[in-house]
Every structure is written in structure tokens, then in C-alpha cells.
Amino acid sequence: MKSRTVAPVSSELPVPLHVPAHIAWNDVDGELVLFDTRDGSYHALNRTASRVWRGIAWGMAPEDVARDFAACFEVDEPCAQAEVTRFVAEVLTLGLLASGAVR
Numbered sequence: 001m002k003s004r005t006v007a008p009v010s011s012e013l014p015v016p017l018h019v020p021a022h023i024a025w026n027d028v029d030g031e032l033v034l035f036d037t038r039d040g041s042y043h044a045l046n047r048t049a050s051r052v053w054r055g056i057a058w059g060m061a062p063e064d065v066a067r068d069f070a071a072c073f074e075v076d077e078p079c080a081q082a083e084v085t086r087f088v089a090e091v092l093t094l095g096l097l098a099s100g101a102v103r
Helices: 047-057 062-073 077-094
Strands: 023-028 031-036 041-045
Touching: 023 047, 031 047, 041 047, 047 062, 047 077, 062 077
Parallel strands: none
Antiparallel strands: 023 031, 031 041
16 A cells, blocks of 8 residues: 655544434444434445544544554554544534533
8 A cells, every 4th residue: 555645633633532412323334324313414434434433432542543543454653643633523523423521
């Protein structure tokens, strides 16, 4: 696999992270489908995003998810950290993950 240069991520992620109550998710052949009960929208996650999602859902810290991602997909850790951070930031913006204590 080719390595590529990834721009550093400027902000740290809030922790802890969790799946909010309004998100239902199901495994479909190794990939995940998320359902947002607030608006009825579906979100399909590919295999790599699904691995990150599961790690967060199982309570792993983003740094640990990135290490797992790097080992599983044979990428360097800085690249994995950047990709995990970007993914988590995006799903936080969409309300598909939440930060703080579970309520």
C-alpha cells in the first residue's frame, strides 16, 4: 500500500465519545448501516469506517482506534490518526456520535 502525506489535524477530539440513543445501527456483511431516528436518515459505512465506528461504540479512545486501524489496514499511525480524527469530527457534526457522559 502506498503511503501518503496527510496534513496534521488542528484540533483534538472531545472525549469520551459514545453512540447517542437516537442512532440505531446494524451490521450488513461487515459494513454498518446507521439509522438516525430524529429524521429517518440512513448512513452506510464502508469497511474501514465501520471498524472505526465499532471501536468508538465499544468504548475505545480515538488514539486506540487509530492504532488498531493502522495495524489492520497497514497504514502508518500518523495517517491513521488523521483519518480517524476526520471521520469522528464528521460524524460528530452529523450527530451520529456524541461527546460527554452518556445520559
